[in-house]
Amino acid sequence: MATPTVITQEQLERENIEITRRYKEMLKNTYVTLSDDDKKLIRKAFDLAVEAHKDQRRKTGEPYIYHPIAVAKIVADEIGLGATSIAAALMHDVVEDTEYTLDDLEKLFGKKIAKIIDGLTKIAILNKQDVSIQSENYKKLLLTLSEDVRVILIKIADRLHNMRTLESMREDKQLKIASETIFIYAPLAHRMGLYNIKSELEDLSLRYTKPDDYYAIDRKLTETKEERVNYINNFVSTLQDKLNEEGLEFEIKGRTKSINSIYRKMVKQGIPFEEVFDLFAIRIIYRSDRKNEKFLAWKIYSMVTDLYIPNPKRMRDWITQPKSTGYESLHVTVMGPLARWIEVQIRSERMDEVAEMGIAAHYKYKENISEDDTKVDEWIHQVREMLEQEDTKDAIEFMDNFKFNLYSKEIYVFTPKGDLHSLPKGASSLDFAYAIHSNVGDHCLGAKVNGKLYPLSYKLQSGDLVEIITSSQQKPKLEWLEYAITSKARSKIKASLNSDKRKIAEEGKEVLIRKLRHLKVDFSEQTVNQLQQFFKLTSSLDVFYNVATGVIDNADLRQYADRNSGFTGLFNRFRKSTFPTPKPKVEQPLVDKTKLDSLVFGNDEERLDYEIASCCNPIPGDKVFGFITVSKGIKVHKVDCPNSISLQANYAYRIIKAKWIDSSQREFKALIELQGIDRSGMVSDITLVVSKNNSLNMHSINLSEEAGIFDGKITVSVKNKHQLEEVMKELQNIEGIQTVKRTYKN
Template sequence: MTEEQIKEENAEIARRYRDLLLNTYRNLNEDDKKLIRRAFDLAVDAHQHQRRKSGEPYIYHPIAVAKIIADEIGLGATSIAAALMHDVVEDTEYTLEDMEAMFGKKIAKIIDGLTKISVLNNQELSIQSENFRKLLLTLSEDVRVILVKIADRLHNMRTLDAMPQHKQLKIASETVFIYAPLAHRMGLYNIKSELEDLSLKYTQPENYADIKKKLKESAEDRKRYIQKFSDSISDRLDEEGLEYQIKGRSKSIHSINRKMQTQGVSFDQVYDKFAIRIIYRSDKKNEKFIAWKIYSIVTDIYKPNPSRLRDWITQPKPTGYESLHITVMGDDGKWVEVQIRSERMDEIAEKGIAAHYKYKENYKVEDSKVDEWISQVREILENQDIQDTTEFIDNFKLNLYTKEIYVFTPMGELISLPRGASSLDFAYAIHTNIGDTCLGAKVNGKLYPLSHELRSGDQVEIITSKNQQPKLDWLDYVTTSRAKSKIKAALNAEKRQSAEEGKEILERKLRHLRLTANEKTINNMVSFFNERTSQDLFYHVLTGKISNADIKRFAEKNSGVVGFINRFRSKSIGKSKEDYVMPPSGKLDLIVFGDEEKKLDYTLANCCNPIPGDKVFGFVTVNRGIKVHKLTCPNAIELQVNYAYRVQKAKWVDSSQITFRTEIIIKGIDRMGLVKDITDVLSNNLNIDMKSINFSSEDGIFNGNILVSVANKSHLDSVMQRLKNVEGVTKINRKQD
């Protein structure tokens, strides 16, 4: 670089630093300003020789992350300094000890947490459940670690264009899978929406571009509509002497895309593409009174939809979010969502948990919600009895996004639970011992079983017995991570005790068959019986699921490596050898996967180079999709034994002969002969195979589900287009997986 270029870059770095402090400088004391300056100087020095993929100086990234922390999340000097230095320990020669010596334990601890997360992300594997669990454990140490990491991911997503496509897909998928739900649970709704939109940009680029274009084209119409709507209520608000502002905001691209796909509608048919927000000024004492006054004014002018009222002021969300949401019928027959909130509520809605802690000293009602959730997260994460870590991720994500219901204890205490929660979930929400000894529940004074699904407003009294203990089928009754983890912990404790008895029984039986119950034999038995762990093996011996005849069969077939390979070939990858027999003739040019013979993207493994007709299996890699190996591949045994959950049944087929099953959902206005017309179209014109058909009608509206086999998507599109033309059919779409 020339001296002039270096001078220009240094000037740009200084400009970005000033911009970082533009909105926060007046709120910082002298010590805060010195701390941030020292962090900035160290980061500039540490990263001076590093460049981003775009070619820009690397220091641009930590400055941008710190600006997100300062302006969009609203954290203070400690977090801003940590954000400036968040990559220093990972990417430079500075150590964690250096950080602690120069900036103290608090900042060093945050940087340590961020470094651990980065190490996990850089491993040659996706964010698997155990790593995700470790990532979230940082939340129990200092929630700022997660907030800085969310800011780091947001800036990476904003600059993802510079990355190669395979990296874009991995990072975008990881973002929508992990970081958007976390941002949602931290109350960072704007950031959550932006992360989802940016992820969609790389995972479904055509959908993203199409919706973005249509939103831009309709922007002026929306602006005029919002202005007209605002003008109609401003006079009334002014008469009441209220200080307020009215804003209009479009729904996110991701949200619109999700509605289009789940509801099977076009862009124009998504009616609530924007919301109007009324933000008023008030002291804490009068916040609720003014909110309902504004509600009364709006509903005097526009007719409300009673079923769409959401009162999160009386009962805030667990994230601390407070707002009053109503949906009213606006001009031109359009439904409009109106959000009513104070300036304080709006700041919490915009900046989430950071604003929540800002108000913590003055307001004690809402902070218990977030603190309670973090305590629950910590309890779940630190539960050492979690074995199925993939299920852990699913449960945790479900609890991040799920909607809440509110139920009462006999003493009138309000308990928040996810929608779909049962009496048993409620029992575990009260206390582990109450859950473990729960017999049933009285809901609104009436006796119900443990599986009874609760509704908002229910008053619940749990009936317990000291003789009761958790049972395996209880896992079918609960939805919360807390209840599931507690039930599994109790079952595992009992199972461990039983497994010890089973181990003694197995050792005796093996001695009788002249086999030694050493580690190798036990591991071979675990594989032979498709058990997850040796503990499962011992337990099933005790319960009789693995019989004497089964153990004898193992002894006979377990005659060294050859026996093991034969079992692997005939049993582990597929159900039987016959599953892989190829048709005697035809062009074998396509591999399909699973019992449903799905068509998926794949590549052939270089280690064994399968050719058409070979017996094969699929292996789901971390970054390179599905790799197809021969059943006799030298790596087959290792892959099956160590990564069985990533192995997929596969076989070669003739692509010209294969068909695919899919379900078509039809809705419309019922009439005489409608079903006949639909079946005639399918039977006479389209040459397709109907597997099942089901129609129901209520109040003149029909709903139909048709399971068909089609050759490909073009064939399906043709089918759906013909059905759409049938008189009375108003909506038709393919059921999403």
């Protein structure tokens, strides 16, 4: 947030020179393509933004205007938008943070720019209110995003620059913003076709949500950089010779996969960095007219696979059938020298610009296609339809569904007439029915897939030909929600199931307002959320419905009113104790980790009752945080818990800082997973390592063997993380054991 400050005349002059330099740098790559009117518009927006923000500073102490200039540069260079968007980016915080009003901007710049800034301002205001993703207000945010595609793109640019400068924020804010970014903005960038920005957002989010993992991978990439550069150069040199022989005009770029993609592969496959073999990606960008693009792509593909053996399971053809974002490319993974897998991407210059710039380039190359027919506008329409009709019974599920539909891989299926539809991977024939039309979905009985009858739960595969069987007597059923995965299908099913319930709930809402007034309790969103939690219901609709049907009666509401002040006080106390005005950092003495085994909470380091979260089972020495539950007090989670991102993004206001201190009153269970080559005496060697340490207690050991390979799990009690790491090192040294790792799954 911008804050006023006082500066000297000398400092002001230096900063004005720097502001001018940054402004020119922002326009350097696009200046020659802008018309005179475009340049005047951008200069006018810049002058207004400089004037509006002249007394404001960022958390870094820099002039606030540096931020909108940086956002405008991302909009111009990395997304490739035009003058209207650049001007809007320069002024995106003016209405929120200064005395200028939306009416002022509309008079000066017209309705189009004012509408974009209005959308960006609404999002900024909602974020300032610490709106949680589970709130209905977050849906309003998404509705705002979908009003104009430029609002989405500028907001992504704004979030990217915020993430690039996140180190100046408090640690709790870093975690909240990073979690929110990975939860919604990275998927949005993915859906907009901004794959480079999506990768950077993911990497930056990982840096703050799982810093140990991020920096460990970053160090290893740095250590192996020279080797990787030499390897890529050798691989590229061979390809260049082959392509030059054919007289092709091309450029080859080599890169290492992103830190986040490497991390995901390590977690998914349960392997260390050294065993991630497909670290490399090569991009061949060739020059071609539109007529010969496909022909040349497949020609280059055949030349690559003549040189290197391809992996048939890793072939991806997005030229014959582009992604719904307009992305076109041929991907093939080949076995390079030294038996290393390398992904090769083949695309024309036009395809590469679409891949780099996403939607902006898609509009640029749409030629004679009207905007209403583009895939982008189709998606924006689907988003609005989903948001306006989605039932709020489980808002977290709604956000998960929304994210899923942004991020998911696609499959392509056909109607009997040969029309092609794209669906998320894992979609059922029921999802396909709703994709065709809501009425088809509402009345579907089953599906013929490739001529054979299947139930509505059948998961479709790319290339399936699907015919939906309907009946006018059929109606949506509750069990349909078990296998419908697309947001459109789920929202339509819920809307049908809940239409009668909504009418009753509306009456219940009016009754509730009157009863709360009698109890001297204000009716508000916060009150409804507390009622929902107090009565352990899943939505505001359930609260109103239960009031209308008498399930919640006067005595229940009085009990809530009596306990309400205590419930509110708990949250307020934790918020104040957890997030006070930050103090200057001081160098902390080294701590003996072997003695860390008791928890304190908040900045005042209070001793409070808590439970260890079973999803991640933190032990002393782990980085942790507390989560205030509604009915079970404080649950302690690891910072890198599988549920951490969701909790931080959805319930940041219920997070409390937690810290291990020196005590020796408790022991903690930890689960160790082993894998290796079986041999005689293996079990006794393992138990010997654990048992020889008198301070360890082994609760269980479970080993299984197949074809000479064994898998095992040991449950032990330890005082702290250091103790656990020591025993794991000893286990790793046992002959035949290949991997030793801590796990959280029994």
